[in-house]
Amino acid sequence: MMLWDRLLIALLAALSPKWAGASDSSPSLTQSAAAPAFTYTRTSFLLNGKPYIIIGGQMDPQRIPPAYWRDRLIKARAMGLNTIFSYVYWNLLEPTQGQWTSSEESNDIAKFFRIAQDVGLNVVLRPGPYICGEREWGGFPAWLARVPGMKVRSSGAAFMDAAESYLKRLAGDLRDLQVTRGGPLLMVQVENEYGSYGEDHNYTQGLRDILKENFEVPLYTNDGGVDWTLRGGEVPGVLAEIDGDPRSGFAARDRYITDPTELGPLLDGEYYTFAPDYWGPGNKHNTAVGNPSQIQQFVSDLDYVLGANNSISLYMFHGGTNFGFSNGAIWKNYTAVFITSYDYGAPLDESGRTTDLYFKFRDTIQKYVPEDSIPEPPANVPLLEISNITLSPTISLFDTLGPKINSVAPLTMEELDQAYGLVFYEHTVNTTLQGTLQPGDRARDRVIVYVNGTKKGVIDSTYSQPAPVSLTLQPGDTLQLLVENLGRVDYWSRESGTFVALEDQFKGIVGNVTIGSRVVSGWNVYSLPLDEPPAATQAKPSAIAPGSPPTFFRGTFQIESGNTTDPAALDTFLEVPDGVKGNVWINGFNLGRYWVVGPQQSLYLPGTILKPGVENEIVILELEPNGETLTALGVTERTWANYPDPDYP
Template sequence: MVQVENEYGSYGTDHGYTRALRDVLRGVFEVPLYTNDGGVEWTLAGGEVPGVLAAIDGDPRSGFAARDRYITDQSELGPLLDGEYYTTGPDFWGSANTHTTAVGNPSLIRQYVEDLDFVLGAGSSISLYMFHGGSNFGFSNGAIWKNYTAAFITSYDYGAPLDESGRTTELYDVLRDAIAKYVPEGSIPEPPANVPLAEIQNFTLTPVGALFDVDILGEKTAREAPVTMEELDQAYGLVLYEHMVTTTLQGVLQPGDRARDRVIVYVNGTKKGVIDSTYAKPAEVSLSLQPGDVLRLLVENLGRVDYWSRESGTFIALEDPYKGIVGNVTVGSQVVSGWDIYSLPLDAPPASQEIRPESKALAIAAESPPVFFSGTFRVDGGNASDPMTLDTFLSVPDGVKGNVWVNGFNLGRYWIVGPQQSLYLPGTVIKADEENEIVVLELEPNADSLTAFGAAERTWANHPDPDYP
């Protein structure tokens, strides 16, 4: 089967568009087509396409009833399909956002089994979302706009029966037993035994260069007013905006129309505060600037928005797609003009030979600008022909916020606030019985070294946000 759009009814009602998409797909695939929308009237009405099977997601009871009630075109009717049945849900960065899981929640697991019985017992169909968890490697995590930025964590495990490392969980066993009642005995093969994950003892990372070093920043774009990440032809990462102060400025800093998404503010190389859109009310940063001061705004794209809230039948203003700074920067009532802008997609960390020796001799203290740290580790005794024996969960326990590269591969973001406190490091990235290079960009360094290690179990925890005490 091939799906025509996904939850399109949550976004719009342009049936000319969805019919055209249907026709394109018919010219490519000789398989059944289907739509997938939320199980309520307005989403089904917006997403349905003539000649295409209408499927629902979420609760199958209310969803199937809604489809039967609101989809009346016979060409859209047929087998009942729950195209997205959720195994818990995604996690979002934040001190108050605990890890979502069915572990230790027998009533939730019982609900899963009852829903499977309801669907399969009637001869209907269901797709588990997620069945196999995943990872938002690099900067690829998304976000939901809720009048603040709800940014997905690096892990996209979703409480899945197969976790993001590909290993079965207790939930897998429960759901497998529930499904087995509806298929011929013995038709479901036994899963392979879970391979133990590797453990890597503590190792130390040392500074190798400052993010604001001229060799790392690269070419600048000079503009009177800031430009967006998109105007820099940049999709992910960070943008640095630098202004040489020429007149006295005093008051609250406003980075364009609002923070997009996390703005670290520096004056003369010292951090003055963070304006973070993951909070419904981002902090205010007040400045008192004199001629000759250097104002820097480091803006991080926390994730492209892929969904937004809808209340009382009316769309909340759609989160527009732009990242970086949109509009003028002001301090108090004064517009700040004249910016040097540096695009920092960070597709790869800087190579050691690209960094000047003096940039490596860093004096790091609280409120220092971002720093790259580097080190090496070994995984001895793993089976190089079976990468799963090298899998591990990497932690940077004394880091605040940043990204991790192993052998040039960007594992993703870490953030002390949680709920995620370790990153899935696939064995396919690791070189067995050899030195493996790790580079960490720590956005808020406070010491001249970092510690890292690999564990056989994931770590979930929440901690206070040091930028929002």
């Protein structure tokens, strides 16, 4: 080891005295200093004293059915990966302030890490508290918006107190899984790409100190490989790393990061295998299929990194699914909403099947690891085909409203103590009103406008210029506004937009509703979180035609398990070919949103949700019904396509 490297390690140890232990059960400072389980020099990571090149891939356990965690991790190891990078979603771990849910199977991050170790993988933790990840509000829980004085991603007391509580609880679950205690956890990331967002170094240094108090392993930051993002995100005493293009990013890291306590081996912490998809006409699915030049670029970049003994993490190795209402959005001076699928064009597709890209990466990695050190990947299990299921209408959404709240002005979703789903606003007209409808301060998400139960138009913020809805109302008419939370914005850059969308996350209607120049006062407000679909009912809505209110449809179907006990043999892709927009529940589990605008035209249905040999229930909330029945079916090859009418709202 060079003298410079020894001096650097000594300096890092001086700046980071709590790496070695935060509790009585921690290894002693003397033991950790003498033989750190995982550390680094200026040029190399060291695992148990030996050089360790991170060949990593991103896979987030909370986006994958827990029953499939082992399968996905085995396939990661069989592609040649030795490390898994994982975001953790605060909003799922603490959906209500003070309610910690890591005991729920899908939130048991510790179990995921133990399985990773079982199959020969190490892990890197990316806990945020902000993680972006195309998730609802970048992983922040919705209740943060109701905390007085709250400004997310800042050093303000309100946010730091909440973040510290979250990080301490998470550390309590994972502390014994650190490499210092024989576990697989090598490093922890401080925040996430903060330099793209701000320059509050008191905030990032505060997070550094919280993490040092609760973890013993090295910390690192990850920022885009340009000067202003690196300088905004750097934290003294924390290893600075980059994402994106490794050639320009590595050069930028060594050019712009000059603090020796932030320097060390090169890691491309997010090398993008493709990209996520947005809802809307013209948005194509990002995939390696039919894109040989892009695949060749991937191979070239991987050769460039590994050939120089540097480290990398593929984002994503396996994307998974934004089940339910968990997708986020990006603010582009309109709301660019991510689809339910997080397939990402990744080497392991959304259903966990290996792809041609998987084997391209595997072949490349094999050149840089000992011969025969990579196990053979399991064969892909064929998907299940499910013939047409006919669903019948059961009840109108407007007949499931529950308790109402009377308010002079509309209430936001947060004021209703609601995180996700829909809000319904109803006003009885007492004077003639005429003009263009304005739902609050601006169009937030998607507003379906009804008069006396008949649809009159849609105001949709996924368009930079939402279509106007003009109304003429008479005394006695009922004005109804159904507002859907399409997904809170998870990313806003200092260089993108006219307002800081990440901080302004109130959903529903904010401010007054106006028609023409008149303020509309006096509302009945109904909270519709849609945590579960309504129970089966004999009630049947009136005749359904275009313009009818949203309607729940229900059907049942049976499947046979054949001769296998592997739930993957029951995996399929569910299509609703005559649906327009809505959500699908299978046996009470919310698969997510479908929308005719595409590009997604089928929903991944994991076999873990299905029950062989008995009736399975499918419930669909169709927001824009246009017929007396719906049809659903399971297909073995998914469909990606756009709705042909680019003006569809």
